[in-house]
Amino acid sequence: xxxxxxxxxxxxxxxxxxxxxxxxxxxxxxxxxxxxxxxxxxxxxxxxxxxxxxxxxxxxxxxxxxxxxxxxxxxxxxxxxxxxxxxxxxxxxxxxxxxxxxxxxxxxxx
Amino acid sequence: xxxxxxxxxxxxxxxxxxxxxxxxxxxxxxxxxxxxxxxxxxxxxxxxxxxxxxxxxxxxxxxxxxxxxxxxxxxxxxxxxxxxxxxxxxxxxxxxxxxxxxxxxxxxx
Numbered sequence: 001x002x003x004x005x006x007x008x009x010x011x012x013x014x015x016x017x018x019x020x021x022x023x024x025x026x027x028x029x030x031x032x033x034x035x036x037x038x039x040x041x042x043x044x045x046x047x048x049x050x051x052x053x054x055x056x057x058x059x060x061x062x063x064x065x066x067x068x069x070x071x072x073x074x075x076x077x078x079x080x081x082x083x084x085x086x087x088x089x090x091x092x093x094x095x096x097x098x099x100x101x102x103x104x105x106x107x108x109x110x
Numbered sequence: 111x112x113x114x115x116x117x118x119x120x121x122x123x124x125x126x127x128x129x130x131x132x133x134x135x136x137x138x139x140x141x142x143x144x145x146x147x148x149x150x151x152x153x154x155x156x157x158x159x160x161x162x163x164x165x166x167x168x169x170x171x172x173x174x175x176x177x178x179x180x181x182x183x184x185x186x187x188x189x190x191x192x193x194x195x196x197x198x199x200x201x202x203x204x205x206x207x208x209x210x211x212x213x214x215x216x217x218x219x
Contacts, residue, residue: 031205042211101153
């Protein structure tokens with residue numbers, strides 16, 4: 001398995017608080033992604049990165065920001081969490097032939 | 111219109127049966143195609159890539175039809191362990207992977 005770890009794995013937070021999710025990879029992959037997965041929607045791209053300090057928005061980026069200061073780390077921040085951001089968040093990296101996923105973070109905003 | 115659309119199922123089949131389902135994509139410039147498998151509450155994992163000429167991996171056969179913009183997955187001799195959600199994934203450019211919402215397959219004894 002590819003070396004992708006997400007932290008935390010589970011989190012409950014209150015509406016209006018900032019939350020940061022971390023993705024760490026040991027594969028030295030250039031491309032990294034944050035997706036959210038909700039019933040009926042599949043995986044939707046939030047933000048992606050194509051190199052250190054190079055990031056861009058995906059299809060559901062409102063309310064989220066990202067940072068990538070090192071190749072191995074890609075952070076996703078919910079600036080002010082809302083109940084609609086309750087979801088399972090997956091980080092992924094892109095290798096030469098396939099994408100690899102972290103184990104996911106289950107976030108609940110109450 | 112979604113970039114990738116799948117029949118959500120569920121497909122409920124007995125052990126040993128054959129099950130097949132499709133996925134359609136909207137971007138005719140898409141370059142690469144994949145089937146991923148996702149077990150309940152787990153991360154997606156690559157099942158197989160889909161090549162232009164079609165390809166097999168054991169009991170799994172994938173086909174690509176560029177003219178009609180769909181890919182298919184066929185599972186022969188279904189096993190209980192094949193129960194999962196199958197995600198269609200399309201790569202439309204160098205970086206972007208678009209996912210279908212998934213097709214749920216349940217294999218019963």
